[in-house]
Amino acid sequence: MKQFAFFPGCLIPARHPAMEYAIRETLPKLGIEIVDLEGASCCPDPIYFKSKDKVAWLTVAARNLTLAEDLGLDIFTNCSGCTATLSETYHLLHDDGDLRDQVNERLERIGREYRGTSRVRHIATLVRDEVGYDAVRESVVRPLEGLKVAIHYGCHLLKPSRIMNVDNPDNPEVMERLVEALGASPVRHRNWYLCCGKACQDEDIPNQMMHDLLSTVNDEQADLLGMICPTCFGQFDHGQMKVSKLFDEDFHTPPIYYFQLLAFAQGVPLDRLGFERQRFKPECLRRFESTDASVELGSVATSGTGA
Amino acid sequence: MASKADKNDVVRVDFAFKRELAEKVEGDLANYCYQCGACVGDCPASTYSEGAFNPREIMLMVLYGLGDELIREDSILWDCTNCYNCHERCPQQVKPVEVIISMKNMLADRGFAPTAAERVIQTFLASGRTVPPSPAIDKQRAKFGLSPLPQVPMDEIAKILEPAAEEGGAT
Numbered sequence: 458m459k460q461f462a463f464f465p466g467c468l469i470p471a472r473h474p475a476m477e478y479a480i481r482e483t484l485p486k487l488g489i490e491i492v493d494l495e496g497a498s499c500c501p502d503p504i505y506f507k508s509k510d511k512v513a514w515l516t517v518a519a520r521n522l523t524l525a526e527d528l529g530l531d532i533f534t535n536c537s538g539c540t541a542t543l544s545e546t547y548h549l550l551h552d553d554g555d556l557r558d559q560v561n562e563r564l565e566r567i568g569r570e571y572r573g574t575s576r577v578r579h580i581a582t583l584v585r586d587e588v589g590y591d592a593v594r595e596s597v598v599r600p601l602e603g604l605k606v607a608i609h610y611g612c613h614l615l616k617p618s619r620i621m622n623v624d625n626p627d628n629p630e631v632m633e634r635l636v637e638a639l640g641a642s643p644v645r646h647r648n649w650y651l652c653c654g655k656a657c658q659d660e661d662i663p664n665q666m667m668h669d670l671l672s673t674v675n676d677e678q679a680d681l682l683g684m685i686c687p688t689c690f691g692q693f694d695h696g697q698m699k700v701s702k703l704f705d706e707d708f709h710t711p712p713i714y715y716f717q718l719l720a721f722a723q724g725v726p727l728d729r730l731g732f733e734r735q736r737f738k739p740e741c742l743r744r745f746e747s748t749d750a751s752v753e754l755g756s757v758a759t760s761g762t763g764a
Numbered sequence: 765m766a767s768k769a770d771k772n773d774v775v776r777v778d779f780a781f782k783r784e785l786a787e788k789v790e791g792d793l794a795n796y797c798y799q800c801g802a803c804v805g806d807c808p809a810s811t812y813s814e815g816a817f818n819p820r821e822i823m824l825m826v827l828y829g830l831g832d833e834l835i836r837e838d839s840i841l842w843d844c845t846n847c848y849n850c851h852e853r854c855p856q857q858v859k860p861v862e863v864i865i866s867m868k869n870m871l872a873d874r875g876f877a878p879t880a881a882e883r884v885i886q887t888f889l890a891s892g893r894t895v896p897p898s899p900a901i902d903k904q905r906a907k908f909g910l911s912p913l914p915q916v917p918m919d920e921i922a923k924i925l926e927p928a929a930e931e932g933g934a935t
Contacts, residue, residue, distance in 0.1 A: 470905070470913060471895035478908035498892035498916040504846055505884040506894070508868035509877065511789040512931065516924045549789070556789065559931070563924045616848035617859075626852055652808050652849075658842035658878050662812040666845075731908065 458490035459587055461578070462525040462532045466539040467499050468687040475731025476687065479720040480535055480580065486596050486723055487588040494524045494532070500542040503613065504656045507542070515556065516563045518546035523564065525575040533578040535716070537613040537686035540621065543577040548620045579614060581685055581715070582623050585631050593638040598724040599745050600640030606718070607644045607679035607710065608632045609670075609693065611686035612652050635715060636683055639722040643683070646673040653692040667692065667700045671708040680741045682712040690714055694736045711737035721745075781831025784870060791866035794826040796856040803850035803860050809843050817843045819850045819860040826863060834867055837876050841867055889925075892916025 469476045484491055499506070500518055507514045522543060525532040534540045550557040551573055561570055578586075584593060615626040624631045633643040648670045654663025671693075674682060684690045693712040701708045717730050721742055732738045786792040803819040804810050810818050817840055825833050834841060841864050850860040871877060877885070884894050891897060893916060902912040 467893045467895045470910070471893060471897060471901050474901070474905045474908050474910055477905075477910060481910075495914070496917050496920075498921055499888055499894045501888055502884060502894050505877075505881040506888055508865055508881055509872045509885050511866065511869055512927070513925050515789070517921065520920070520924060559928070562928055563926075566923045566926075567920045612845075612847040612849075617851040650806075652845045652847035654808070654845050656846040657809055657844065658880065659809075659813070662809055662817075662843060662845070665812045666808055 458485070458488055460490045460492050460530055461583065461587075462494050462528055462530040462575070463491045464494060464497060464500070464521065464525075464532050464534045464539055464543065466534065466536040466687075467502070468538070468691075469535050473687055473690070473714070473731075475734065476535065476714045476717060479714065479716040479725075479730060482725055483596075483716055483719045483723055484584075487584060487592055489583065489587065492528060492530060494521075494528075497521050497524055500534075500536075500539040503538050503541045503545070512556075512559065514542070515546050515549060516560045518542050519550060519560045519571040520564060520567070520569060522546065522573075522575055522577075523569045523571055526572055529574075531576045531578055533580055533583045535580045536688075537579070537611050538688055540577060540579040541613040544620050544622075547573065547577050579621075579623060581614065581631050581635060584635065590634050590638045593635065593719070594640075596719075597639055597722045599722050601718075601722055601742075601745055602640050604639075604641040604681065604741070604745075605644050605677070605679045606636045606641050606681045606683040606713075607646050607674045607677055608636065608649060608683045609653075609685075609689055609712075610649065611684075611689040614685055632683060632685060632715070636718075639718060641718075644677045644679045646670075646677045646679070648673040653686075653689040653696075655688050655692050663692070663696075664700060664703055667696055668704050668706075671697060671700060671710070672706075674710050675708065679710055681718070681739055682710050683718065684712045684714050687714070698736050709737055711735065711739040711741070713739050775828060775830070777829035778831040779829060781835065782826075782829045785826065785831075785863075785866060788866035788869050790859060790862040791869075793858045794823045794860075794863045797823040797827060797858045797860075798856060799824060800855065802853040802855060803858075806849035806853055808847055808849070809845050813843060816840070819844075819864070822864065823858060823860055826867075835870050835874065835876075839867075839871055839876065841871065842878055892918055892921050 501514055618626045636643040651666055651670045654666045657663050682693055690712050697708050727742055801820045807819050844864050887896050888894055897913040
C-alpha cells in the first residue's frame with residue numbers, strides 16, 4: 458500500500474462526514490493507505506481567511522504542510538479549497554525566498570520550519586496518478602451503466618493551472634474518466650465552465666449563475682450532478698432549492714460527491730452512504746442495488762463494521 | 765469608468781494607497797497590466813453584473829492610484845467570485861484576483877470585511893476551523909464509525925498569527 462498524509466480540512470469532516478466515510482472506505486480498496494495528520498488546523502480557507510491577511514494565511518498553511526513533512530509523506534486533500542490553499546502556499550514559498558523567510562520566522566516560535574518537501578495532491582489526481590483508471594474500474598462491483606452524471610469541476614481544482622497542475626482547465630478530463638471508470642456516462646453540459654459563485658458577496662450574481670448552470674444541466678437530462686468540491690456541493694444542494702424557488706423553475710438534479718458514488722459502485726449499500734441528509738437524494742441509484750454481487754458485498758461490509 | 769477627478773478634471777493619484785498595496789503579498793502585480801482585457805471575457809462576476817464588476821477597470825484604478833474608489837465600505841471587490849479565470853487568462857501574469865485579494869486585506873485592516881468573512885475568521889480564531897466542532901457533529905461522525913473531530917492546538921496557532929515586529933506587530 459502506498460502511504461499518503463490525509464488533510465481532511467473543515468467542510469468534509471465537520472459538515473459532510475458521509476464524504477469522509479466514503480473516502481476512508483474506498484481508498485484502501487485502491488491500494489492507498491491513509492495516514493492521519495495530527496494537529497492539523499483549517500487549511501486556512503482561500504476565500505475569507507485569505508482576504509483577511511495573506512501572510513497569516515500562508516503561515517498557517519505552511520504549518521499544516523510541515524506536519525506532513527515530519528512524516529516524510531506527500532499530503533492529499535479532499536476539498537478543492539484546501540488544495541488551492543496548500544498548493545498555492547507550496548508554490549509561493551518555493552518562488553519567493555523572502556516570503557518563505559518571513560513565514561519561517563513565525564514558525565520558529567513553535568519550533569517548526571517549512572522546508573517544501575511534501576507535495577500537495579488532490580484526491581482526484583491521487584487516484585488518477587497513483588491508482589489509475591483501470592484499477593478503479595476493477596474495484597467496481599456495481600457498474601453504473603446508463604447513469605448520466607453531469608460533471609461540475611468547480612474552479613479551484615483546475616485554476617490557476619500553473620499552480621494546481623491538475624488538468625487542462627479549458628478541456629479537463631480527469632472527472633469524466635473517473636466517472637467512466639464506474640461504468641457511468643459523464644455529461645458535459647454547456648455551462649460546465651461556470652463557477653458556483655459561493656465567494657461572491659452580491660447575492661444576485663451567484664443566483665443568476667446557478668440558474669444558468671442548472672438550466673443547461675436540465676437540458677441534458679442528467680441523473681446526477683457529479684461533484685468534487687464540498688463548497689460547490691453546498692451550493693448545488695441547498696442552493697438548488699433556493700434557485701428553484703427564486704426563479705419558479707423545477708431544478709432537482711441530486712448532487713453527489715464523487716467518492717460516495719465510487720463507494721456505492723464498490724458495493725457499499727446506498728442507505729449507509731448518508732444521503733438522507735441531502736436535500737436532493739440520489740434515489741436513481743436504487744436500481745443498481747439489485748445485483749447479486751452487491752448484496753453479497755454489502756453484507757460483508759456491514760458485518761465488518763459491526764465487528 | 766468612474767474616476768476621481770477634481771473640478772479641473774485632474775486625477776489625483778493616491779500614492780499612499782499604491783505603496784500600501786505594494787506591501788501586500790502579490791499586491792504590486794498590477795504594474796504589469798497593459799489593459800488588454802483578457803481577464804474580462806471569462807469573468808462571471810463581470811458577465812452577471814452587466815459589467816459593473818470589471819477586473820480590467822479595477823486594475824486600471826490600481827494603476828491610476830484611485831484608492832478611494834476601491835478601499836471603502838461595501839467595496840465592489842467583494843463581488844469577485846474567486847474563480848481564477850482572470851489569473852488563467854492574463855498574458856502578463858498580473859493575477860488580477862490576487863491583486864483584488866491583497867486589496868481585500870487592506871479592507872480587512874480597516875474593518876471593512878463583510879459579515880460572512882468576519883464570521884468565518886472569528887470561528888477560525890476560536891477553534892482553528894472554519895466549521896466549528898460540536899457534539900452534534902461528533903454524533904453524526906460516530907454513525908459512520910469516524911472518530912470525534914480532533915482538537916486544533918490553538919496555542920500554536922495563536923503564536924504564529926502574531927505579526928513580527930518588522931511586519932508592524934508588537935513582538
